[in-house]
Amino acid sequence: MSNRRAFLRFLAASPLLAGYPAAELFAQDGLLAKAGDGLDVFDFEAMAKRLLPPAHWGFLSTGVDGDVTLKANSAAYSRYQLRTRRFVDVSRIDMTTQLFGESFNSPIVLSPLSSQGAFYPEGEVASARAAKGRGHLQILSTQSTRSIEDVNQARGKPVWYQLYTTDSFAVTTKLLQRAEGAGCPVVAITVDLPAGRNTVTQGRFQKLDTRDCVTCHGPGGPSGNGNVVATKPMFTGIETKGVRMQSASLTWDFIKRVRDVTKMKIMVKGLESGEDAALAVDNGADGIVVSNHGGRATESGRATIESLPEVVQAVAGRIPVLVDGGVRRGTDVFKALALGASAVCIGRPYVWGLASFGEQGVDRVLEILSTELRLAMAGCGTRAISEIKAAALIDTRMR
Ligand SMILES: Cc1cc2nc3c(=O)[nH]c(=O)nc-3n(C[C@H](O)[C@H](O)[C@H](O)COP(=O)(O)O)c2cc1C
Structure with missing residues (x-):
């Protein structure tokens, strides 16, 4: 096999x-x-599933517990319908998106997704080339398999950096310094995994994989007893013995501690409630990513698109709000923008492309989603991202 x-x-x-x-x-x-044969992102999902070893597929596809939140994320988009508008001149559709004064060709952002070398040898570097080719923002995981410097070079300009807090502020400070030194303008602090998680589907697929993980990963790998953290390039030159990726004891003052050691803009990734959104603003966050880690954190059963409105309301335009989780169509991107997102992140879909064809697969996934978004915008008479408003949606539960 x-x-x-x-x-x-x-x-x-x-x-x-x-x-x-x-x-x-x-x-x-x-x-x-070939990548161009893919007609929607699900073609790449099927292909990735066929190509990847079971353990890697399990890692990519898993949610937590019964995968209820994972499924809810995409299913909830069907709650919303588009209200089309006609006889608007939509001969020019502009998807230009501004975030922190930087201009991107599209509101579709590549989420930080760890360990991309497990899906395609060039990993995050291939994703970076595709992001560069189409002018998309890419956020790079702390657990990237390629160095942040190599990824930035491939993208032609610095990515945004995703921070796992770790449980050692000395280590955290070094990670921040390295990202800032590499030119990253923004750090997204992931806060949705304070106490681990229960990845049942991953465990099931792992059992189907007869290979010995240690052969490729070394003793630090998934089934080894070594130090997993130390195997990732972000930690090169950092003493990581006993260091964990997250800490269960962190509180809102962590934002100020990060602020004191970096000039990067600070986003908080993994918020889902209006209360937390207000606290993020009060504690000096520059932006929020509404996220449940792609259904891989708390098995809340709640889709991120359903959390988005209360976060947007609490923030009241003071800082940008991004959202991710379950976005599989350009119409999903449109719906999230209509509900107040400043930009919309995708995780698994671009990695399905990566696993299938490397850079070309990511490129094709971005092309497909952009085409679908363009058609949704034209169909609703919205020529620019700023014209996509709540009036373009019907919430079928409110009828
Ligand atoms: C395999 C995998 C690895 C991930 N690694 C990270 C990570 O290192 N840091 C992080 O903040 N989020 C991580 N995420 C979550 C993504 O950033 C994003 O929130 C999620 O994938 C969005 O949902 P979607 O996959 O349905 O698009 C990961 C998700 C997956 C599927």
């Missing part, structure tokens, strides 16, 4: 693939012959 995967991956990377019979071979296998 793993030889077959390696062979298919080899074919996927081959320029010869454009023609018969390779394409036919892939079609027989239910796979895409």
